[in-house]
Structures are given as structure tokens and as C-alpha cells.
Amino acid sequence: MVMDFKPDKPIYQQLIDKVSSEIIRGERNAGDKLPSVREFAVETGVNANTMQRVYREMEQQGIVETKRGQGTFVTEDLERLQKLRTEMKQLYIEAFVQDMSELGFTLDEMVDGLVHYQGEREGKNDYTE
Amino acid sequence: MVMDFKPDKPIYQQLIDKVSSEIIRGERNAGDKLPSVREFAVETGVNANTMQRVYREMEQQGIVETKRGQGTFVTEDLERLQKLRTEMKQLYIEAFVQDMSELGFTLDEMVDGLVHYQGEREGKNDYTE
DNA sequence: ATTAGTGTACTAGTTAGATAGTACACTAAT
DNA sequence: ATTAGTGTACTATCTAACTAGTACACTAAT
Numbered sequence: 540m541v542m543d544f545k546p547d548k549p550i551y552q553q554l555i556d557k558v559s560s561e562i563i564r565g566e567r568n569a570g571d572k573l574p575s576v577r578e579f580a581v582e583t584g585v586n587a588n589t590m591q592r593v594y595r596e597m598e599q600q601g602i603v604e605t606k607r608g609q610g611t612f613v614t615e616d617l618e619r620l621q622k623l624r625t626e627m628k629q630l631y632i633e634a635f636v637q638d639m640s641e642l643g644f645t646l647d648e649m650v651d652g653l654v655h656y657q658g659e660r661e662g663k664n665d666y667t668e
Numbered sequence: 669m670v671m672d673f674k675p676d677k678p679i680y681q682q683l684i685d686k687v688s689s690e691i692i693r694g695e696r697n698a699g700d701k702l703p704s705v706r707e708f709a710v711e712t713g714v715n716a717n718t719m720q721r722v723y724r725e726m727e728q729q730g731i732v733e734t735k736r737g738q739g740t741f742v743t744e745d746l747e748r749l750q751k752l753r754t755e756m757k758q759l760y761i762e763a764f765v766q767d768m769s770e771l772g773f774t775l776d777e778m779v780d781g782l783v784h785y786q787g788e789r790e791g792k793n794d795y796t797e
Numbered sequence: 798a799t800t801a802g803t804g805t806a807c808t809a810g811t812t813a814g815a816t817a818g819t820a821c822a823c824t825a826a827t
Numbered sequence: 828a829t830t831a832g833t834g835t836a837c838t839a840t841c842t843a844a845c846t847a848g849t850a851c852a853c854t855a856a857t
Binding site for chain 4 (some may be wrong): 704719723734738739740
């Protein structure tokens with residue numbers, strides 16, 4: 540499972556986002572052990588030092604807890620994880636709204652664009668008027 | 669008007685986005701002359717070489733036309749500009765949907781988050797149910 | 798006690814982005 | 828003709844990101 544990284548954003552940031560998303564989606568639960576630095580580096584196709592940085596930053600953000608000699612674990616602080624979910628959601632929405640506003644789109648147009656984009660993919664369209 | 673750049677994305681890319689947005693919004697029209705490389709570098713607070721790269725890439729994308737000794741102009745190809753608008757819109761929507769999906773959000777939740785985000789700001793809420 | 802696996806902390810090197818500076822060729826204004 | 832302004836093409840340097848490699852300290856398994 541070598542990851543496909545976008546050129547616009549630093550790799551370590553993309554990995555933080557990815558692991559955070561997995562946690563929020565429930566793919567990894569509070570208290571779960573994450574793959575070791577070396578293991579995960581091989582899996583994702585990056586250097587171990589890069590992965591080291593990912594875990595270090597995630598620990599600083601309180602998303603994981605690392606135990607020397609044992610490994611790195613998802614935090615058991617459910618509140619922190621809930622907050623992370625909210626923060627990430629807010630960031631994505633903010634960025635989207637800002638970018639679309641910069642292009643001159645109104646809220647209606649954003650929602651419409653969103654609905655039609657997804658509508659094409661799933662044939663489900665609850666908001667069309 | 670020194671710009672505030674985000675650390676996640678290369679500066680030159682952010683400038684391409686910004687100028688493109690201005691064109692799409694009608695702040696700069698087809699055929700308009702853009703500020704010179706040096707002038708614009710000072711305005712935005714970057715090095716002239718960085719701005720040089722911005723204009724070079726925008727020319728490669730057909731958004732501007734540069735004339736040696738004269739300056740850089742917004743393309744007069746209206747179709748190209750329309751296409752740019754669509755492309756940028758699509759990119760932003762795609763990125764947003766992908767990110768939110770990665771977090772486990774459904775289309776409904778995306779639209780809801782969008783509506784409530786903007787609703788808080790403008791007291792206008794056309795889609796709440 | 799030894800080995801395996803873990804995080805951690807380096808050193809060294811490469812690459813992309815960004816900057817500073819310079820100079821040339823072209824166009825327009827004086 | 829000269830000057831000013833323009834894009835263009837460099838050289839040199841620095842920084843952040845990323846890689847490769849190494850070794851230490853800790854924990855767990857044998």
C-alpha cells in the first residue's frame with residue numbers, strides 16, 4: 540500500500556491527515572497500537588525519519604501517545620478525538636468556502652456544485668430544486 | 669498589500685490561485701494588463717523571481733499572455749477563462765469531497781456543515797430542514 | 798543473558814522552493 | 828540617442844522537506 544502523495548502539500552502533513560482520518564472514521568480505535576515507525580514507513584513508501592516526524596507531531600497534537608520500546612498508540616482521550624474531528628471538519632469547510640468565495644461563488648452555488656458533483660457519482664440527489 | 673501565505677502550499681501556487689481568482693471574479697478582465705513582475709513582487713511581498721515563475725506558469729496554462737518589453741496581459745480567449753473557472757471549481761469541490769469523505773462524512777453532512785458554517789456568518793439559511 | 802522490536806536522536810546528502818542579485822534583450826517614452 | 832520599464836535568463840545562497848544510514852536506550856520475548 541504505497542501511498543500516492545500530492546505535490547502541493549508536504550508528505551508528513553498528508554500522512555498526519557491520513558492517519559487522523561482513519562482514527563476519526565473508526566478504522567483505528569482509542570488505545571489501538573499503530574504500526575511501528577519502520578513498519579509504517581515501508582507500508583507507505585516513505586523514509587522512517589519522515590514517519591518519525593509524523594508520530595512526533597501527532598503526539599504533540601495529543602492524537603497519539605508513544606511509549607518508548609513499546610510503540611505508538613491512539614490516545615484514549617475520547618474528548619480529544621472528538622475535538623480533532625470537529626477541528627478537521629472546520630478546517631476543510633473553511634478552506635472550501637474561502638476558495639469558492641474567492642472564485643465568486645455564493646453559498647447556493649457551492650451547495651449546488653457539491654450536490655451535482657456527488658449526484659453524478661451516486662445517482663442520489665436530495666437537494667435538487 | 670503584502671500577502672499572507674499559508675505554509676502548506678508553495679507560495680507560487682498560492683499566487684497563481686489568487687490571480688486566477690481575480691480574473692474569474694471579473695476584477696481583472698480579458699486583455700487587461702497585469703502588474704509588472706517587479707511591481708507585483710513588491711506588492712505581494714515576494715521575490716521577483718518567484719513572481720516570474722507565477723507568470724511563466726500562468727502563461728503555460730493559457731491564462732495570460734506575456735509580451736516582452738510590454739508586460740503580461742490576461743488572455744482574451746474567453747473560452748479559456750470559462751474553462752479555468754470550471755476547472756478550479758471542480759478541483760476545489762473534488763478536494764473537499766475527498767477530504768470530508770476520508771473523515772467519514774456523507775453528502776448530507778457535508779452540505780449541512782457548509783450551510784451551518786455560512787449560516788452562522790450571514791444569518792441566511794436556505795437549506796435547513 | 799541474548800535477541801528482536803520499539804522509539805529516539807543524530808549525521809550527511811539531495812531536492813524543491815524561495816530569495817538576492819545581476820545582466821541582457823526588447824519596447825516605449827523622452 | 829538616451830532613458831525607463833518590461834520580460835527573461837541566469838548565478839549563488841539559504842531553508843524546509845525528505846531521504847539514507849547509524850546507533851543508542853528502552854521494552855518484550857526467548
